[in-house]
Amino acid sequence: MAVYDTLGPAYADNRRPDPRIAARLHAALGAAATVVNVGAGSGSYEPARTVLAVEPSRVMIDQRPPGSAPAVRAIAERLPLRDNAADAVLAVLTLHHWSDVAAGVAELRRVARRRIVILTWDHEVFRERFWLFWEYLPQAAAFDDGRALAMAALVTLLGGARQEAVPLPHDCTDGFAAAYWRRPHAYLDPGVRSAISSLAQLAPATLAPGLARLAEDLATGRWQRRHADLLARQTLDVGYRLLVADT
Template sequence: MDASAAGPGPLTATYDRIGVGYRDVRRADPRLAALIDQALGGARTVVNVGAGAGSYEPAGREVTAVDPSQVMLDQHPGARKVLAGAERLPFADGAFDAAMAVMTVHHWPDLRRGLAELRRVSRRQVLFTYDPYHRPELWLLTEYLPEIGAFERARFTPLATVVAAMDAHTVLPFPIPHDFTDGFQSAYWRRPELFLDPDVRRANSTFAQLPAAVVEPAIERMRADLASGAWHRRHADLLALDAVDYGYRLLVAGG
């Protein structure tokens, strides 16, 4: 199947605009993929809600991808693709052994309704998300773009609220490795030069939705700090670390 009567959600326009080339930058990291696969347990059928281009979908299982953006689904290699929003999943109760949602709940217009839909259509729910109130924050937010922090606190629900809403029985921290392959914002905590690449920024929804008048001066300050060595002097401690906990968590609910 490739479409749904439920239709796309309000994020369609956003990801139809910023989603082109997304798959080139947002490449699934095998360490996170293994954690998600383990959390799915013995599930044979899985619905991936907010699937995007299909990152982290486990091999060897029957996966149905759901996303409100046709541009994203066009980049998805799978055969089972449904154009729909999380709040109105066009499936029967208990249709899947498990539901998964990776770095997507902050985009859902109605988080509680979306989580209720995951629980309605599946026996087990696996969700990967981020706590915007976790400390330490990524240096990008504190030194160059505090607007990102404000934007994320406005759209990400506090982790404790998500845990309670989905009735999660497991909360696993996921420190971000220094060579993480999935180009979301914190992936480059030890590789600041990659933020200078406009393709990297376009594949990050926060960057893509901030005005150029805000982003470009900050990037130029970063460029100057990298050229002078100021960034490396400030963050010599980070350069010695293999991973940092920036508040990313894997939540598991259900049986």
Template sequence: MALYDRIGRSYRRTRQADPRVAAAIRDALGDVDSVVNIGAGAGAYEPPQTVLAVEPSRVMIDQRPADAAPAVVAVAEALPLADDAVDAALAVLTVHHWSDVAAGVAEMRRVARRRAVFFTWWPERVADFWLLRDYLPAAAKTDARLAVRIEELARLLGADAEIRSVPVPHDCVDGFAAAFWRRPEAYLDAEVRAGMSVFATTEPAALEEGLSRLADDIRTGAWHRANADLVQADSLDVGYCTVAVDL
């Protein structure tokens, strides 16, 4: 069973595309006319130029809008496209789930004529995110195991990669792992956590103590006192970024 066949059933309730993140992804794609969206999920961040969505989970495909691009059950490591079939290959918050990153990147280079783009994160920076650092070390270990280093992506892409930080707005509407950096109470919601693979793939019992401490710190005001600098911030660089190369 694909991971998101198990954890993705409520995905569209918690993982809506944030327009500011979407703009960063569009900027990274540039002026392209056709895109394959790899690990496309339910269609968040899918550009209108998409001609094919590739997704291993039927549960996720079934949540795609009726007017979305055609989707096929397939994986990054074996894209069902001819050589040089599209202008660009896009991979949004998905590379950490690939079984063979080198093979997936090679496939992106094979099918795309002009551009390869990732939206991903710097593992070292996310490791210092207050939630993982102060409350959920077990999830931090999961993230370290799943994450793909930016340097490794750039090496596999085989060209000078353009890396741009994507700060997360304080009111981000997409519930990815660090989206609620200024809204700590959201992490106490089991459905919110279920939409974040780093928590959905961590043993629940290993999260209980840290979540209990977080609840207490929110209730007493300790979290707000310890993170007073965050409470007034409009956005935060938590380590998310686009990685793009011309092919």
């Protein structure tokens, strides 16, 4: 069973594409006329030039909006496509769900004629800068330790790639892990946590002590005092990275 067959029923409600991130992704695709979206989920960030979406979860495919590109149930490690099938391949916040990243990246390189565009995160930077994980929920950081790939290793698998930092706006509309960095109350909402895989895949009892401390710190103003610098910021770089590799 795909991870999001369990986690995905209300995914689209909390994971609305942020237009600023979308603009970065679409610009990175350059002049590519045809795009394959791998790990496509419910279709977030999918440009109109997408000719096929690849997604293992039927639950996620069923949430794709009318008029989306055709979708096929398959995994990144075994793409049901011929060599050089599209100008570009897009993979957005999906590599951490793959069972074999090396095999998946090899498939992206096989299918892409010109370019591969990946949005992921640098786990070392993320672990250091994202207050929720290191301050309140170290169990979530440890969970990601087991599925994150070092950025240098990923660049090597791609045969080289350009890296661009993707700072998150304070009002990011896409509810992935660090999206609410300036809106800490959001992490107390079970609906928000259900759309963040690193939180949704941990037992509620594991998260409960840390969330209780967060709730108390917010109620007393301790969090606000400790993180006053964040409240004055419009964007924050917590390690999300855009990788662009030409094939």
